[in-house]
Amino acid sequence: MQDPYSERMNASETRAASGLALVFAFRMLGMFMVLPVLATYGTDLQGATPALIGLAIGAYGLTQAVLQIPFGMLSDRIGRLPVIYFGLVIFAAGAALAASADSIWGVIAGRVLQGAGAISAAVMALLSDLTREQHRTKAMALIGMSIGVSFAVAMVVGPLLTRAFGLSGLFWVTAAMALAGIGVVATLPRAHRHIHHRESGVAGQALWPTLRHPDLLRLDFSILALHAILMASFVALPLALVSEAGLAREQHWWVYLTALVVGFFGMVPFIIYGEKKRQMRRVVLGAVAALLCVELFFLGLGDRLWSLVVGMILFFTAFNLLEASLPSLISKVAPAGGKGTAMGVYSTSQFLGAGAGGILGGWLFQTGGLGLVFGGCAVLCALWLLVTWRMQEPPYVTGLRLPLSELALGNPQLAEDMLAVPGVSDALIIGDEAVAYLKVDMQILDREALDRLVA
CATH class of the missing domain: 1.20.1250.20 (MFS general substrate transporter like domains)
Known part of the structure; x- marks a missing residue:
């Protein structure tokens, strides 16, 4: 094996x-x-x-x-x-x-x-x-x-x-x-067989529990809001660079390059802090609050080149941080064998947010100009902050899918025995696939005891 x-x-x-x-x-x-x-x-x-x-x-x-x-x-x-x-x-x-x-x-x-x-x-x-x-x-x-x-x-x-x-x-x-x-x-390479894998595909029987899970729903709303804000902001920001800052549209590339590079390195310490100290809830809430402040900053001071560049650096720092953190949180929060379904709903929410954000941003700009777009994004950030405020600190676990021997499959209490192994927090046995889906804390997992049960 x-x-x-x-x-x-x-x-x-x-x-x-x-x-x-x-x-x-x-x-x-x-x-x-x-x-x-x-x-x-x-x-x-x-x-x-x-x-x-x-x-x-x-x-x-x-x-x-x-x-x-x-x-x-x-x-x-x-x-x-x-x-x-x-x-x-x-x-x-x-x-x-x-x-x-x-x-x-x-x-x-x-x-x-x-x-x-x-x-x-x-x-x-x-x-x-x-x-x-x-x-x-x-x-x-x-x-x-x-x-x-x-x-x-x-x-x-x-x-x-x-x-x-x-x-x-x-x-x-x-x-x-x-x-x-x-x-x-x-x-x-050509695949010899199709694997029905609950960690990378949607399982119909897991869909309803996923749609009822409070923290998964909060994360789905988070990615919807994040991409709606991204699309709406990019209806307004290129136009602000032209009309407010006087920067020709052919020169916009260096603004985005600066903001993305600085924003990428800016988010790394927060990712490290959140994972090492197990404070991802605090990191996510802080990033949403930062996005709210950035949209308000654009609303009040987005009429000069320097302020738009500074604002975009802060925007991309928060955006990159959330874009990297939210899928990780889905993996942590989803029950054993439910990650694929949770990610399917999450991705659907992401694309819905992108569609809604572009439409909303264009309509707000046509109705009230740049200020209404930034104001609308700020309102969405505030709503997002309220939705995620009650999110629980996620379990710091990793998903495993372990093939089971015939002897292990014959154990009617296999799931209970696995849950008794130190470090295993959730277990789902799928007899048709001859596998066990587990959520484990790798820092305290007794690997030898788990291997004995599997074999």
Whole structure:
């Protein structure tokens, strides 16, 4: 039996994790590169209004939210690769439609079609098929890292590409990256079997308990609010740099680069503090309060270049901190065997927030200008703070999925015996999969006692 605590991936697993991380990065680059430029360059499109530009910014999130869980379930039935190939083709077609459009409605249609290529769940399921149990968390972390890096790159490269090739050229580059993603998937190792993995896919029987879990709901609202604030703010911030600070739209890239780099390093000490001292609740509440202060700062002082740069540094410090912390909290709070379902609901909430934030930001700007956008974001931050205030300190546990021997499966009290092992806080036995899903505190886990029960 493979050692569940081994830390080295083999060459096939490394290639699979790296390739799928690259596919994620290509897609997310295509999603995010328009974020810093659409508010300024979109005004050149026929029929453009602030409200419609906001809809174009957030439109992809609406179809992503609706389709990502169904596409994940479809991949269980017809296979991962057909769903992933189809999703990337749809994404490329949406980018091509937006690139060919000369009106805002054409760009909106293209963004909606881009979002319909909702392959996140299918990619994560394929990752489960191609990696062994003991390395899956590491492989998923690599994908999470690729998403973060792609966001940072998109915020800088988007303005540079648009400056060189225009908004149409930016969408053509996005289409090319989606097609390149198809080539990457074609080179991946082939899975010998599909693994129904409750830690990386949605389980129907776990959906209702997930939707009733108070702290999981608070985290779902948190990611919804975070991405709504991001999208709404980026309806306003590029326009503020032009109209309030007098910075030409071709020069915005250096502002985003400065804010992202400083913001990334600024969030690291808080992550370390929260995990080492087991104070993640305090860190999350502090970051939400910081976002509230930043939006109020933009509202009162966002009329000069220096204040917008300082505000964006603080914004991205808090945003990066929350973007990194919230998925970790989902993993900690979700019950044994429920992480995949919890992450599915969480991701759906994230995309709903992106769609709603773009629409809300555009409507608020059209109604009352920059001040109303920043004020609306501040109100959402205050509501978010109230929602999360009663969140409990999460358990500092890690999820494990351990294959069970026939002898272990014959033990009718296996779950109770596992819960008696020091460090095990939750256990779920799934006989059909011949596995045990556990939540364990690695600092106090008695690994030898657990291995005896499993074998």
